[in-house]
Amino acid sequence: MLWLDDLDRFLLPGGLDQGMLSALLEQRVVVMATMRSEVYGNYSERALRGMDAEVASVRRLGSRVLNLIEPLVLDRQWSETEMGRLRAHLANPKFDNRLADAAHHHGVHGIAEYLAAGPKLLEEFLTTRRQPKGHPRGAALVQAAIDLARAGISTPLPAETLLELSTCYLSAGDASRLQAESPEQALVWATETQFGVAGMLVATDTTEAWRPFDYLVDAVASAVEATAIPDEVWEAAVTHANGGSELLPVGRSAFRFGRLALAERCFSPLAARGNHVAMHDLGFVQRERRPEHTWPSWYRTVSETGTPLQARALGALHEVEGRWDEAAACYERAAGQGDALAMRLRGVIAQRHRQDDEAHKWYVRAAEGGDAVAIAFFNGPGIYRPERGHELGSETWDPNVEWDEEDEEPxxxxxxxxxxxxxxxxxxxxxxxxxxxxxxxxxxxxxxxxxxxxxxxxxxxxxxxxxxxxxxxxxxxxxxxxxxxxxxxxxxxxxxxxxxxxxxxxxxxxxxxxxxxxxxxxxxxxxxxxxxxxxxxxxxxxxxxxxxxxxxxxxxxxxxxxxxxxxxxxxxxxxxxxxxxxxxxxxxxxxxxxxx
Structure with a gap:
């Protein structure tokens, strides 16, 4: 088999032509090739009519070759059937970690884009700032976008914001190279489409606003020694939080990074406006910052008026700290709103306290509500025992009569x-x-x-x-x-x-x-x-x-x-x-x- 990657590189004078292709086929050689769709379109009759005569003459040779082949169009986005096969593969204990990573993190990009372009873009991003003729300012733009995404921002990032933050990532040693790379050149480098897929910064529907390629964010975040996010970037994330709609994810990111004061700043205005999710998260933050003040008022408010999920989460926290009655009350509140998992957890509390009938009642409710673990609880295998006097077995053997163990065989x-x-x-x-x-x-x-x-x-x-x-x-x-x-x-x-x-x-x-x-x-x-x-x-x-x-x-x-x-x-x-x-x-x- 002959594999020609980027077929257009071989459709030049002296390259693959009709005669050579025919000779290969006569020798029973299977010829396969790849070509990006936009390049393939350059060989169409419509495209050739609009070209310079000399260029069209060269490409017409390639067009004749393409007319002999049977094209198979591969969409950038996988079909539902292909995604179904991927899900089946990931259900196998020996799944491919690369596919699992792409399935979970590809975002708006397709699986193929994520797998093909991601590693190459990451390699260039990591090496370019260290090269003598690299792009330190461009790399700093990309790093700023990555860190804003790590901080919880998912909306388009204005180029102006990225340029301002890029100074956080530039060292004194970059000064000489910065003179040769203007902000405009840095932005062009960072946004240039590479490998026919995407750039490190991806265009959005908002003019002059960008977002980082998802693979880069995931790779930086999962690195063994992930870099800290500068203070200036955290402040920019709070400022950028899109009128408050992104304060919640920014606050949660801040909490994960141990920035408790910043997390409290994000959650507080939302909680004050009655956002129960923010109340719940604010309670956790305040409890971490001031452990002597346990169970802030936000918890009580959420427990009484929040969603079943929030009531259940508070019940779990009560349970961890050994407040069984409070945990049971939270689970019952969530169960009253149809939360099947809360029903099962309420049954677990009863089981822990040897209240078997009470536990059984809650497990029945959870199973009826569709909780898988509760359903399985009633499927556990056991031994059926006949009523006394109805046993099958030897009529000459009385199980209540003891026999001499010394005479017993294995x-x-x-x-x-x-x-x-x-x-x-x-x-x-x-x-x-x-x-x-x-x-x-x-x-x-x-x-x-x-x-x-x-x-x-x-x-x-x-x-x-x-x-x-x-x-x-x-x-x-x-x-x-x-x-x-x-x-x-x-x-x-x-x-x-x-x-x-x-x-x-x-x-x-x-x-x-x-x-x-x-x-x-x-x-x-x-x-x-x-x-x-x-x-x-x-x-x-x-x-x-x-x-x-x-x-x-x-x-x-x-x-x-x-x-x-x-x-x-x-x-x-x-x-x-x-x-x-x-x-x-x-x-x-x-x-x-x-x-x-």
């Missing part, structure tokens, strides 16, 4: 127990396979009703199809253990949860469908311990830590850096860690395929 599942568990693993796998075909990469939602994947913890609901297929394989792997005459031994978190669901399903079958159980176990002898699912649950697992994922009170425990996780030695329960095999069990064959 425990293993009985033949009938193994058969029923195997049947339920197979049933679940078949159902999960059908569900996987229908669900694909779509996320599970609070309205999803499924046999298997919708019953997994809420933290897994956004996982892609290939992740779900590996969970399906966990069911098959456990069933393979039984087929080989062994008790199922979970090797990873996915297999642990798969076995929990299989035990739940098997125990339900022995409780509710005795005729079906008899059909499945026909010909197998009765034995002591048939269908003792509680014993199976105790002995087939190393621990039941995976079930913490269903507990609303334990949210966050799945992360290995969580202090409680580390204290309990739980390990990584995040979805991306579900298939890491435990180090104290024999590994499965990595070359095994998929049964389903």
């Amino acid at each position: 425990w293993q599942m009985t033949a009938r127990t193994s058969r029923i568990l195997s049947c339920n693993l197979e049933i679940l796998a078949d159902m999960a396979h059908d569900e996987l075909t229908e669900l694909g990469d779509q996320p599970v939602s609070s309205n999803s009703f499924g046999i298997f994947f919708a019953l997994l913890p809420a933290s897994t609901w956004n996982q892609p199809r290939n992740w779900r297929r590996r969970v399906l394989r966990a069911l098959d792997d456990l069933n393979e253990d039984i087929t080989l005459g062994r008790s199922p031994q979970p090797r990873c978190t996915a297999e642990e949860l798969a076995l929990h669901f299989a035990l739940e399903s098997a125990s339900a079958m022995t409780c509710d469908e005795p005729d079906l159980v008899a059909e499945f176990t026909q010909g197998l002898p009765e034995q002591q311990g048939d269908y003792d699912w509680d014993v199976c649950s105790d002995l087939l697992f190393q621990d039941h830590d995976v079930l913490f994922l269903y507990d609303p009170m334990m949210q966050g425990l799945e992360h290995p850096n969580n202090p409680l996780n580390q204290r309990m030695g739980i390990g990584d329960l995040r979805p991306e860690g579900w298939f890491e095999e435990f180090c104290n069990v024999p590994p499965r064959d990595p070359s095994r395929g998929f049964t389903h």
